[in-house]
Every structure is written in structure tokens, then in C-alpha cells.
Ligand SMILES: Nc1ncnc2c1ncn2[C@@H]1O[C@H](COP(=O)(O)OP(=O)(O)OP(=O)(O)O)[C@@H](O)[C@H]1O
């Protein structure tokens with residue numbers, strides 16, 4: 001069942017939409033229009049959202065500026081509802097419409113096929129967003145852990161760790177888990193989990209009225225029952241203001257039991273914001289001298305910045321490498337004991353290439369046991385118990 005509201009004085013447009021759906025809209029289709037209604041945008045938005053439709057189309061015959069004002073109001077009040085502007089498209093209008101929160105701009109002369117396709121696509125999106133919100137109802141507010149994965153060097157396994165630990169925690173926790181990709185230029189949390197995000201963290205900057213708990217949930221990609229991902233921008237050119245990062249993490253920490261943050265190499269502005277709000281820091285390194293020395297420097301910088309509140313863990317990835325540096329050497333260089341050692345395992349790359357986390361794909365691989373042990377630092381995954389019975393070869 002879907003529900004469509006058309007905000008227009010044009011009975012002809014209503015007929016057109018009905019015809020586009022073969023006169024069989026699977027749900028309700030209503031046209032709303034009254035004298036002066038479109039001149040008061042907050043009032044118009046209230047009337048249009050009143051029955052909680054999936055889609056609201058605005059126009060034709062509504063002045064563009066008013067249509068954009070109404071779109072903005074709807075986006076703030078009810079971001080799960082999709083808005084389509086019905087007006088002659090131009091690059092300028094497209095840009096303004098998307099900024100206001102509209103999902104599409106459709107020419108009033110569009111064909112039946114174009115109308116049906118546009119409305120159907122937006123109905124489906126609205127449905128997904130509504131399900132994201134529905135899951136929320138009845139879940140008590142929590143002040144969650146914020147676990148940030150930090151490493152001075154690229155390619156040491158931050159994303160592999162963050163995604164696998166998030167999946168392992170989500171599978172073993174009653175609460176919900178948010179995974180945030182703060183590798184803002186080249187983040188690949190989405191690919192690592194085989195997700196196809198509709199929105200990313202970059203879109204949060206465009207929300208009129210700023211990020212709210214509701215809009216945030218709508219912009220996340222649900223991976224499974226308990227796990228939601230906020231993916232990195234599609235293009236490295238998209239900017240994400242620092243204030244958005246901090247606000248996003250604060251809201252997520254209020255709403256989710258566990259927030260896992262993947263970062264880019266080193267200490268970017270975004271990473272520093274996350275660290276500031278973290279309850280737990282996972283320092284990740286491999287057994288290379290440069291990475292270990294880099295990590296020591298990161299820890300020193302955090303000392304200098306007075307970041308001292310969070311719990312700290314030191315995790316060694318590919319800890320079985322035989323390159324002349326032992327685990328004890330690593331601990332000495334970094335000045336911290338190693339909490340978890342994760343061996344190199346072919347199963348990791350194989351699983352990741354197919355967009356699957358190794359903890360699901362090959363749960364008995366040695367690396368999976370390592371990732372589960374990291375998750376165990378935060379929730380009881382049962383790995384300690386399972387390990388006693390695990391004699392399987394690495395797969
Ligand atoms: N324990 C492991 N065993 C085998 N391969 C691994 C292991 N950990 C990570 N990898 C592989 O190493 C590569 C780099 O991992 P990943 O992308 O997680 O690193 P990263 O630190 O996030 O890198 P970047 O800084 O570029 O974001 C990936 O191909 C991943 O599959």
C-alpha cells in the first residue's frame with residue numbers, strides 16, 4: 001500500500017498520474033489544494049504531511065520559490081517522505097530542489113512511463129526509510145559507546161577491523177550498532193559490507209535545518225537487524241564540514257548502543273573529532289617499524305592535545321608476520337601492551353573482495369577469531385567459550 005499526495009490546483013495533472021498508474025494506484029492518491037494554501041509554506045507542509053503519505057508532489061501551478069519552501073519544511077518535519085517537484089527542470093532548479101531536500105524534479109509534460117517510474121522509485125525509498133524509523137520506536141534512548149579505530153598508516157586493516165567488529169558486535173548485542181565511515185575521501189565500508197547506500201554522510205550537510213536523530217536514521221543504510229552504516233561520500237570531492245561529523249557522532253551515541261568509527265590513515269580533522277567523543281580507542285598497527293613508530297607519535301600527539309578520557313586498546317594486525325619485529329618489540333615501541341593479535345589470513349581478502357565480512361564468511365578462520373576477540377572487549381560474543389571447542393583448520 002502506498003500513498004501519494006499531489007499538491008496542485010491542476011485536476012489534469014491528477015488525471016495524468018492516475019492514468020500513469022493504469023488507474024490502479026496500489027494505495028491512495030489525493031490531490032490537495034485550497035485558496036492561499038501555498039502562500040503559507042509551514043501551513044501547506046502541515047496539510048500535506050498530515051496523513052503521512054509516501055510521496056508528495058508539488059506543482060504544477062505552484063510558484064517555484066514557494067514549492068522549495070514547502071519542500072524544506074517537509075524535509076525538516078518528515079524526512080522519510082519523498083518530495084517530487086513538478087516544474088520544468090533546469091540545472092539551476094535541480095540544484096535548488098536537491099538542496100531543499102526534493103528527491104526529483106519532473107517536467108509537467110513527462111510521459112506516463114516517466115511519471116510512474118519516478119513515483120515508484122520514491123515510494124520504495126520512502127518505504128525503506130519508514131522501516132528504518134519504525135525499528136526505532138520503543139527502543140529506549142541510550143548513551144552508547146563510541147569506539148574509534150585509529151592508525152597512523154594506510155592499509156593496515158582499519159576498515160577490515162571496523163566492519164568485522166561491528167558485524168560481530170551487532171550479532172551478539174541486544175542493542176543497535178552504528179558503523180560510521182570517516183574515511184571521507186576513500187572510505188569503503190559500504191563495499192566491504194556489500195551495501196548499496198542511497199545516502200552518505202555528505203548528504204547530511206545538505207539537510208535544511210541541520211542533522212537530527214530522525215534525518216540521520218533515514219540517511220543510514222541498514223545492513224541487518226541491528227547494524228546500520230553511515231557510508232562515506234561517493235566522491236572524494238564532496239566536502240563534509242567538521243561540525244557535521246561531531247554532531248552526527250553525538251546523536252548516534254545517544255541513539256545507538258555501540259558506534260564504531262572507521263577512519264582514514266593519520267589524524268584528520270574528522271578523526272580528531274571522533275576521538276574527542278570516543279569512549280574507546282582501538283589503535284591498530286601491523287608489525288612494520290614505520291607503522292609502530294607512527295603509532296607512538298599519534299599517542300604522543302593525543303597526550304599533547306589532552307585527550308585522555310577514553311579506554312585504549314592496542315591491536316596488532318597480521319601479527320604473525322616474520323619480518324624481524326616481535327609482538328614484544330611492538331609493545332615496547334608503542335609503549336602499550338598488545339590486547340589482541342590478529343594473524344594474516346587469506347580468508348580475509350577473499351571475503352572482503354566479495355563484500356562479505358570474514359566473521360560471517362569464515363567464522364572459524366584465525367583472523368575471524370581475532371576480530372571476535374576485539375568485539376569481545378566491548379560485548380560478550382561468546383568467543384572465549386567457543387574457542388575452547390574450536391580445533392578447525394583455518395578456512
Ligand atoms: N588479517 C588480515 N589478513 C589478510 N588480509 C588482511 C588482513 N587484514 C586486512 N587485510 C587486507 O588488507 C587490505 C587492507 O585492509 P583495509 O582496507 O582494511 O585497510 P585500511 O587500514 O582500512 O586501509 P586504508 O587506510 O586504505 O583505508 C585489504 O585488502 C584487506 O582484505
Ligand SMILES: [Mg+2]
Nearest residue numbers: 158159183188
Ligand atoms: Mg580503510
